[in-house]
Amino acid sequence: MLRTFQGYWNSYSTLVNEKDYTEDIERMKASATAIAASLxxxxxxLRETELPNDADSTARILELQTAEKMAIKEEFKIAVRKGFTLLKSVRQLDKKPTPEQLSPTRLHNVTAIERMxxxxxxxxxxxxxxxxxxERRLRYCLELxxxxxxxxKLQAAxxxxxxxxxxxREVGNCTEKALHxxxxxxxxxxxxxxxxxASRNLKKAGEDLINSNEAELSGSLxxxxxxxxxxxxxLxxxxxxxGDCLKRSATMHEQIAQANAWCTRGADLLASGMSDFTNPNPGTSLTALDEFIEEGNHLNIEFLKDTTSPMNQLLLLTTIExxxxxxxxxxRIGDIRRMSLAKRDQLNKLHLQKPPPVQIVTPEKKSKKNSKTEVSNME
Known part of the structure; x- marks a missing residue:
């Protein structure tokens, strides 16, 4: 009788345990159903999400949906962990048992849990x-x-x-101003x-977006x-x-300053003793004038008036002055050059002109002449 009671008790305990597992399995099914509904x-x-037209809204949607996705992933993680725990409890073995080691009810429960x-x-x-x-579509939209x-922003800049x-458009009215x-x-x-x-880098980023196979969104890129x-x-x-115009302006004013200095020195030179045709050393004056004329030949004003140069055109159009x-x-350069050349011709003629012959009077003839003069005076 005792043996019969023990057998009955063992059968009852098994039924109770298997009933408990059945309830756990039902809870697992309910959890899986809830996850499926959430999904x-x-x-x-996600399918009904409209892509915003601004970056901030797109980033906000991506952040919110990513958080919701992580919450669902956590639900998956919890459900799977509970499922494996329940599976281990139903098996009551550390290793996966063979079907012969399980009762029909327990085998059914194990199969149901494994299937879930x-x-x-x-x-x-x-x-x-x-x-x-x-997510790839959202991130592409965000990058776009x-x-x-x-x-x-670059367009406005x-x-x-x-x-x-x-x-x-100011080019300066002197060398110092132009350099400044x-x-x-x-x-x-x-x-x-x-x-x-930055625009070149953005262009490269745009080309990368074009090559990302999102033709639906990349049409405007x-x-x-x-x-x-x-x-x-x-730009x-x-x-x-x-920059070139300002450099040319500085060069122009430097050339103008040199030309003004040359003209002023030429005027002073022409007004000096060089105009004295009785100068005993016309060769010295001629050399100085030749050097002055040669220096004037190196003045480079004409290139600034070359209208075939686009930079000169820009510079001349920038200011009427x-x-x-x-x-x-x-x-002024032309006037000084003409007067200098004329003066050079005059000095050259003076330099080449032969001096008049000098008569040499001997002392004897001079004494006789003086004696005759004295005799005449006495008479």
Whole structure:
């Protein structure tokens, strides 16, 4: 009887334990069902997500959906961990038992748990694949919106630079002023070229986005990349023209200063003792005048009036006074050169002219002549 009671008790205990496992399995099923419902709702949200037109909204959506995805992944992790714990409890063995080691009920429970774990794994894998595609699309959209924001900022910056160059056309009225403006422009160019470099980097980023096989979103990128290249080239060219113009202005004023100094020295030279035709050393004056004329031949004013040079055209158009000043300097140089050449011809003739013969009177003839004069006076 005792043996019968023990057998009955063991059978009852087994039924109780298996009933407990059944409840755990039902809870696991309920958990899996809840995860599936969350996935269905979340998947619908992802599919219906409209891509924003600005970077901030896109980043916010990506952040929120990533957080929700991580929460679902945590639910998967908890469900799988509980499932393996339950599976181990149902088996009551550390290693996977053979079917012969399990009762029919326990074998059924183990099979049910294993099937749910496999389904959870497959569902999670499918979800990961779907999320990867969605996240890639969101991140591409974010990069695209960031590209567009950067493009607009650079576009505005280039417009400001071009306006600055249009408003700053002064070339200086002397060498020192031109050099000062050139240094200011050099410093300004350093800052502007940083944005030129940024535009080139942004163009490279745009080309990478074009090559990422998201044709649906990348349609507007190619024109913007071309515009970035055009703006960078236009600004670089304008900065170079401004710098060259200021250098040419400094050179021009330096040449004008040299020409003025030469003309002033020439006027002084012509007004000095060189105009004295009785100068006993005309050769010395001629040498000095030749050196002066040769120095004038090295003046380089004519090249500044070469209208075939685009830089000269820009310089002459920049200020009317520049063109007028060059005309006056050229006229003055011509006058001094003509007078110097005329004076040179006169000095050369004077230098080549033979002096008159000198009559030599001997002392004897002079004494006789004096004696005759004295006799005549006495008579």
């Amino acid at each position: 269905t709702e979340f998947g619908k949200t 774990l496999v389904q959870l794994e497959e569902t999670e894998r499918s979800f990961d694949s779907f999320w990867t595609k969605h 919106r960031q590209f567009e924001d950067s493009f607009r 280039f417009a400001r630079h071009m306006l600055y160059l249009e408003e700053h 403006l050139a240094e200011q422009h050099r410093q300004y160019t350093e800052g502007a070229m940083e944005e030129v470099e 190619e024109p913007k990349c071309e515009e970035l290249e055009r703006m960078a080239a236009a 670089t060219s304008a900065l170079e023209r401004r 520049t063109s007028t000043l060059l005309n006056l300097i050229e006229e």
